[in-house]
Amino acid sequence: MDNFEWHIRSLVLRFIESLLKLYPPRFRHEFYSEIQKVILCRLRDAEQTGQWPCAVVHEIAGLVPSIIQERWHDLGFRKETMMIIANEKPGWFFYLGWVALNAIAVIMAWYITWAIMPLVTERGEGTRLLDLLFPIIGLLTGILQYILLRRYLPHMGWWIAATFLGWLMPFVWFFIFSRVVIPGSSTVRIVLGMSVLGTTVALPQWWLLRKRVQHAWWWVLFFGLAWGMVGLYDLWNPPDLFPVLLGFAVVLAIATSIACWLLLDRLPNHELSSRTSSQ
């Protein structure tokens, strides 16, 4: 084999290698080394019979439709598995981490807000604490929740944006519905008002979740309930906002971790067992 021929052959082999890399990851993981070995064996045998060029053309002609077919199949598979049924279930570490990180995010947001507050108020007079606190909570919880969730719900990059947007919803709510009157005593009004606010905060996240898990509305429900529960602070009349915020952080973290358990573990398991029993 002369030098030119050797170069051509190595070029062809590299081309085949790069074609093989076009297979979807799931297929590659299963068959890459096998298929590569089979092609090499085939080309080696064809070389001995002088049919190397024919074998190359034949293999490439076989690879192209196969790659398209596998890509198409993978699209369908990904669509199916977007709704998780028997995916990896989170362990206790996830729930512990979830509660801790969510609570920490709210407390961190509190201190960051107070640190930033003087800088902002210097420029714009009358900035309220909540105007800064809520967006910062949204950003921090979004990032921390995403870090935990991505293992169980892949391709959830929009989660951070959805959480951030969600925490801006109370401002939208106040802007549009500031004159809505909820009847009852002040505590009832606060609880109901907080529940409604909590529900609106959870809406952008629900929008993402509904494509990925079944019964995603549980997320909104638990969010609303948690916010409503925090509204009970009115019964104790706390002197300071920080204990309320602390309670809020813990209640919300626990409520959303229960929602996570329902959506990622309990409901998929239930779905799976009912499917198995019906077969």
Add this chain to the structure above:
Amino acid sequence: MEAQDYLPLTETSFFILLSLATTPKHGYGIIKDVELMSTGRVVLAAGTLYTALRRMLEDGWIERLEDENPNQESRERKLYMLSDLGRQIFQLETKRLQSMVRLTRTRLNERQ
């Protein structure tokens, strides 16, 4: 799905099942066997073979085994064998083809 629902088979699927009907084989073993059986008429490309094998594995027609006697060459390879469902499908398809051949012969004999 019942075995009947998968019929009729494509030629590629039929030859792969036929190749695996006797003994488990490696990917390249299947290619060579199919080429030999069809006297060179059907030469499976690796891509075609593995797409078919993936589908058959997913549908439960075949099973994948670790090679018990791996050598330097077959270290990366797996053996494929027919599952019960695959064998059932293969037998049904064979019966279907047989009945078609019988029918064709009868009809042609009637005309002659």
